[in-house]
Each structure stands twice: as structure tokens, then as C-alpha cells.
Amino acid sequence: MSKVEIGIRFASLFGAACFVLGLHFMNSPATARRGNQLSAFGMLVAVVAVLIGVGDSQGAAHMNATRWGVLLAGTLIGGAYGLYSARTVQMTNMPQLVSLFNAVGGGAAALIAVTEYHLDPHVLAGTATATVLDIVIGGVTFSGSVLAAAKLQGYLSKPVSFAGSRLASGVVALAAVGGGVWIVAGAHNQLVLLGVVIAAVLFGVLMVLPIGGADMPVVISLLNAFTGTAVAMAGFVLGNVILVIAGALVGASGGILTKLMASAMNRSVLNIIAGGFGTGAVGTAAVEGAGGPVKSIAVDDAALQMAYASKVIIVPGYGLAAAQAQHECRELGEVLEARGVEVSYAIHPVAGRMPGHMNVLLAEANVPYDQLKEMDEINSEFDRADVALVVGANDVTNPAARRPGNAVSGMPILDVDHAKSIIVVKRSMASGYAGIDNELYTDPKTSMFFTDAKKGLASLVTATKTLVG
Amino acid sequence: MTGSFVGDMTIFVLALLVGFEVISKVPATLHTPLMSGANSIHGVVLVGVIILSGYVHGTLGYVLTFVAAAFGAANVVGGYAVTDRMLQMFRKRPVPAAAAKEDAR
Structure with missing residues (x-):
């Protein structure tokens, strides 16, 4: 050599x-x-x-x-x-x-x-x-x-x-x-x-x-x-x-x-x-409890609920990324924090389009990484949360996953339904990739804020500032 | 040949085990930079292309080497650059809003 x-x-x-x-x-x-x-x-x-x-x-x-x-x-x-x-x-x-x-x-x-x-x-x-x-x-x-x-x-x-x-x-x-x-x-x-x-x-x-x-x-x-x-x-x-x-x-x-x-x-x-999602269970057994009454909420009410909360958990999903709403999301978090609200972000492992993608998007929007919580870490905290704000996340919040017999059964989910009240920012009632209704949306504690993620979050920021400024 | 093959195999298996050990400790928050960083590590394929270029000959050989070099270099340079760009965005709090805007770029 x-x-x-x-x-x-x-x-x-x-x-x-x-x-x-x-x-x-x-x-x-x-x-x-x-x-x-x-x-x-x-x-x-x-x-x-x-x-x-x-x-x-x-x-x-x-x-x-x-x-x-x-x-x-x-x-x-x-x-x-x-x-x-x-x-x-x-x-x-x-x-x-x-x-x-x-x-x-x-x-x-x-x-x-x-x-x-x-x-x-x-x-x-x-x-x-x-x-x-x-x-x-x-x-x-x-x-x-x-x-x-x-x-x-x-x-x-x-x-x-x-x-x-x-x-x-x-x-x-x-x-x-x-x-x-x-x-x-x-x-x-x-x-x-x-x-x-x-x-x-x-x-x-x-x-x-x-x-x-x-x-x-x-x-x-x-x-x-x-x-x-x-x-x-x-x-x-x-x-x-x-x-x-x-x-x-x-x-x-x-x-x-x-x-x-x-x-x-x-x-x-x-x-x-x-290939093909849910070739097994999808389409069998209609999910019970779904199709119940859906409550919608106006922007001012949603803003007030969060402004007077002591703990808010934001649950971002792919919808947020698709709407490029990560900056509005961070702004809302900052406005709430300035009022003394404890804000954290609950991130499901498959939020986004590659492993850890949502964390990168929020980091880009200047959300400090200690506010980004992984599923196992945050799930116990939902019990203490006054408001869970779901933005563009669907299947990963569906409580139906805890029961057998449907397309999301057994999938690890964020325990969003454990929060005292839930606000969902979403454009329509359309179902997610799994193709089934999300029981979270018909939960009596849930209010739906029907709008685009980017516009919705921006209007929440404005409303919070003007109402309680 | 057989000797070196067994040696390479030994190293492969051990590296695989080290990889499992080290990578299972990476938090989910960093999974995208992890994947992108791992991507840049396999850009080491460029080293292989350089070795190959030392004895390649013939038109087809040159063309293949050229493409492989371009692929490998894109992989290694782009991989490290984009991983660095992502990782610099992960910051602690609190940072004054003005300063935060600055290093967002």
C-alpha cells in the first residue's frame, strides 16, 4: 500500500x-x-x-x-x-x-x-x-x-x-x-x-x-x-x-x-x-355518531374564546401547509402569548408530506422549537387545554380511530377531543384521505370555522387584536 | 477478493447497527433535516465516481461517468446546503421580532 x-x-x-x-x-x-x-x-x-x-x-x-x-x-x-x-x-x-x-x-x-x-x-x-x-x-x-x-x-x-x-x-x-x-x-x-x-x-x-x-x-x-x-x-x-x-x-x-x-x-x-388506501376496511360500516349536528362559529367568538383561555393547543395539518398559512399561524400564537395564554403546537408524525415536514414549516415561520410538541408528549396535555385549534388536520384527529371497524382504526391520533373546547378551521366538511367522516366535527364541544386556513387565521389575528387588543 | 468481501460485509453490518442506534435517538421534530442530512451522506457516492474516473475509458464510459459525477455532486452539495438552511431555522425563544425577521432569510 x-x-x-x-x-x-x-x-x-x-x-x-x-x-x-x-x-x-x-x-x-x-x-x-x-x-x-x-x-x-x-x-x-x-x-x-x-x-x-x-x-x-x-x-x-x-x-x-x-x-x-x-x-x-x-x-x-x-x-x-x-x-x-x-x-x-x-x-x-x-x-x-x-x-x-x-x-x-x-x-x-x-x-x-x-x-x-x-x-x-x-x-x-x-x-x-x-x-x-x-x-x-x-x-x-x-x-x-x-x-x-x-x-x-x-x-x-x-x-x-x-x-x-x-x-x-x-x-x-x-x-x-x-x-x-x-x-x-x-x-x-x-x-x-x-x-x-x-x-x-x-x-x-x-x-x-x-x-x-x-x-x-x-x-x-x-x-x-x-x-x-x-x-x-x-x-x-x-x-x-x-x-x-x-x-x-x-x-x-x-x-x-x-x-x-x-x-x-x-x-x-x-x-x-x-397500493390503494384502505383497500380493506373502507366503505364498510358507516361510522356511528357521524352526521350529527355541526355547530359553526363566527370569527369574533372564536377569537374571544382563545383570548380568554389559559392554554391553547394548535393542531396544524397538511391543510395549513397547502394554504401556506404557517406565518399567520405563528402570528396568532404570538398574539395569544402576548396576552399570557400558554400556546403549544401538537404535531402528528405524518403532518405534512414527509417525516417532520410540519416542524420545518413552523420553524421557518419562526415558531420556537420548544413549542413544537410530538404526539406522545402533547396527548396528555389536551386534558388541560381550554381550546384546541385544529387547522387543516383531519384523519389524525378522528376519535373513531380508537374503535375497531373503520378505515382509521388503530391509527395513533392526537387526543384533540380531550380539550375543553375545540375550534376547527376547515374549508368544508369534506373528508380526509381515509374517506370517512371525522367524529370530532360533530362532537358537542366542537365548533367549525368554515374558511381557508390562511384567511381564517389572519382574521382570527385581527379579531383578537381589535376585540381585546 | 473473498477476504475483502467479508471485511466489507462486516463493516456494512456494524455500520447498520450503529446507524440504528444513533438515529433512533433523533426527535420527530428533526425528521425532515435528518432525512435530508442522510441524503447528503449518501452523496459520498461522489467519492466512488471519482475513483471510477481514474480508470474509465471509451465514449460510453466517459458519458456514464459524466452523468454519475453530475448526479453525485448535485446530491452532496445540494443535500448539505439545504439541510443547513433548514437547521438554521430551528431556533430557541425568545428572539425580538426584528432580529427574528432577519435570520429567517
Whole structure:
């Protein structure tokens, strides 16, 4: 091992340690930013070291003008695009961007394996296995994430399923597996590999097409785990340790988030991938108690109720994000706090379109993070709350979830109905993703304030100021 | 080859366990930055592309490497930048309204 090689190994070790420590610092909002910077520094060291390595004329691999040109041109273009979108993206569009970065990461991992095989198809079974896994997982991630981003952006808002889509998925999966086995068995043939690539990309599309918007947090998390695995496989192909470690870390992160999101919606990952919400229980048994009288409330009454409360819990949901009402929400919270009202925010794990999305939106609106409470933390506090203000959240507040036999049964919910009174800001009585009536709305303690989230919150702010100023 | 394969496998499994341990302690509040941060970590794929570029040849090889480099760089640069942008928004209270407006950007 040359001195340069030893240096690269140590730089990789350093980088990997920075990744782990960086993730560790993510355990608190106070240290998270430093953690990310540490992780970025580790990355920089690892990249610079390997650049020095390939630039070393003594090494096995060495650069020439063309290779430098190709590498630097690609890196600069990609880096500039990444930086630009990172700087300009709106926080509500964060899930799309994360999906896109996921797609390119998986794509790059797959391309590494493709290029390796293209340069030398005469590989041993071990490397061939890693190559196939890298290409299949990376390919699925690439097309799946691009499609997920398009769906989140609203290009394809409805779940798409067509006759024979299951069959098509099956055929494509079989093609990928068949081609993969052939390669491992020693096909030494680039056309077979091309077939596997195409099959993987098609499978990614077929996998994400039938998945609905409400399931996106799970899908994004799952694709994130896939990318990690693909990168680790690329590490196996190249025999490079830092790719293996980083890939495993991301795989673990994506895996944990996938499980958390799926259980927050009370659904299994397989069920979501199989497509279609509530294919089981929906439409059976009409929810009892629903359809009762609904009480609506005028803006002044709602404002007064909150202004004279001692504790208000705000429950933001996707409706708030969609209406871009996070700033009005924070303003209302501030006006109430100025009057001495204790204000906190109850955040369900699947509020928003990706794990933790609502927290980012509220943080952007300058809500301090100690007011953002997770479900388990806040649920016991609803008993003490004078008013729970629900803004654009639906299924996650439905008390029907505590009973068996309906579409939301067993789903962990926010105990909004435990508050002394409840005000729901909502445009209409339309049901949420689960497609059932929300019993909370017909609760005698509940008043409905029918309006758009942004306008509604703004009018509540004005009313509070003028009435009790 | 087999030796190094087993070695890589060992590291993979251990890193996976470390990942589970560390990441399960991240609060739900930070799940979006966590995912985006994890995303930037898999941007390390760029290191793989750089190694590959040291011995790639032929037009197709160059094209594939170029695309992979662009993908990897977008991933790593954009990932870290956007995670940092998100994390700087998470702040403690109390901050005077004027100052708060300033660092919102």
C-alpha cells in the first residue's frame, strides 16, 4: 500500500466518523446544525483525499486530461444545480427536493456499477452480485424518486392504476431477477445488464404510480433507505469502505423513518406498496355518531374564546401547509402569548408530506422549537387545554380511530377531543384521505370555522387584536 | 477478493447497527433535516465516481461517468446546503421580532 493510499484510508475513516457523529448531534435541535456541518466537513476531507489519490501518477488509477475534464465538468454542473435548488426551494416543496436528491444519489450509485461492468464484464460472482443489487436498487430508486417528486409537485396528483399493472410489475420484476441471476451466473454480457437496468427503472415507475399522496411520507422514507443500500452496494463493487459505511447509515435512517411513518398511519409498508388506501376496511360500516349536528362559529367568538383561555393547543395539518398559512399561524400564537395564554403546537408524525415536514414549516415561520410538541408528549396535555385549534388536520384527529371497524382504526391520533373546547378551521366538511367522516366535527364541544386556513387565521389575528387588543 | 468481501460485509453490518442506534435517538421534530442530512451522506457516492474516473475509458464510459459525477455532486452539495438552511431555522425563544425577521432569510 502506497503512502497516498494509506492517507486515503485514514481520510475515509475520518469522514465516516464525522458522518456518525454528525447524525448523533441531530438528537437535539440545539446541536443539529453543528452536526450537519461536521458531516459536511468529513465529506470534504474524504473527497479531497480521493481526488489527491486519483491525481497521484504513482497510483494504479490515474487521471489524464479527458478524465479530469469529464469528472470536473460533471461535478461542477451537478454541484451548481444542487446548490441553486437548495438555496431557492420553498420549505413547502422540501419533499420534492429531498426526493430528487434521493433520485440522483441512487442513479449515481447504479451508474457506478453499470460503468464498472461496461469496462470489464468478466467479474467474479461476489462482485457480480453487488453489481446487480446496486443496479436494481439504484434503478428502482432513481425512477421511483423522480416519479414521487413529480407527484408531490402536483404533476400527477391522483394514484394511477391500470388494468394489468400488477401483472406488468410482476413481469418486470421477474425480468430483473432473471437477468440478475444470469449475470451472477456469469453472463459476461452487457446487453443482459442493459435489460436489468431497464427492468429496474420500469419497476420503480410501476411501484410508485399507484401510491396516493397521503402515503408519500412512507414512500420517500423507503426510497431513502433504498438509496442508502444502493450506495453501500456501489461500495462493494468498488471495494470502497466509506461508501459501504455511509450507505449503511442511510439505509438505517431510511428504514427507521419508514417504520415510524407506516406505524403512524397504522399501515404496513407492504400494504402501501401494494397500493390503494384502505383497500380493506373502507366503505364498510358507516361510522356511528357521524352526521350529527355541526355547530359553526363566527370569527369574533372564536377569537374571544382563545383570548380568554389559559392554554391553547394548535393542531396544524397538511391543510395549513397547502394554504401556506404557517406565518399567520405563528402570528396568532404570538398574539395569544402576548396576552399570557400558554400556546403549544401538537404535531402528528405524518403532518405534512414527509417525516417532520410540519416542524420545518413552523420553524421557518419562526415558531420556537420548544413549542413544537410530538404526539406522545402533547396527548396528555389536551386534558388541560381550554381550546384546541385544529387547522387543516383531519384523519389524525378522528376519535373513531380508537374503535375497531373503520378505515382509521388503530391509527395513533392526537387526543384533540380531550380539550375543553375545540375550534376547527376547515374549508368544508369534506373528508380526509381515509374517506370517512371525522367524529370530532360533530362532537358537542366542537365548533367549525368554515374558511381557508390562511384567511381564517389572519382574521382570527385581527379579531383578537381589535376585540381585546 | 473473498477476504475483502467479508471485511466489507462486516463493516456494512456494524455500520447498520450503529446507524440504528444513533438515529433512533433523533426527535420527530428533526425528521425532515435528518432525512435530508442522510441524503447528503449518501452523496459520498461522489467519492466512488471519482475513483471510477481514474480508470474509465471509451465514449460510453466517459458519458456514464459524466452523468454519475453530475448526479453525485448535485446530491452532496445540494443535500448539505439545504439541510443547513433548514437547521438554521430551528431556533430557541425568545428572539425580538426584528432580529427574528432577519435570520429567517
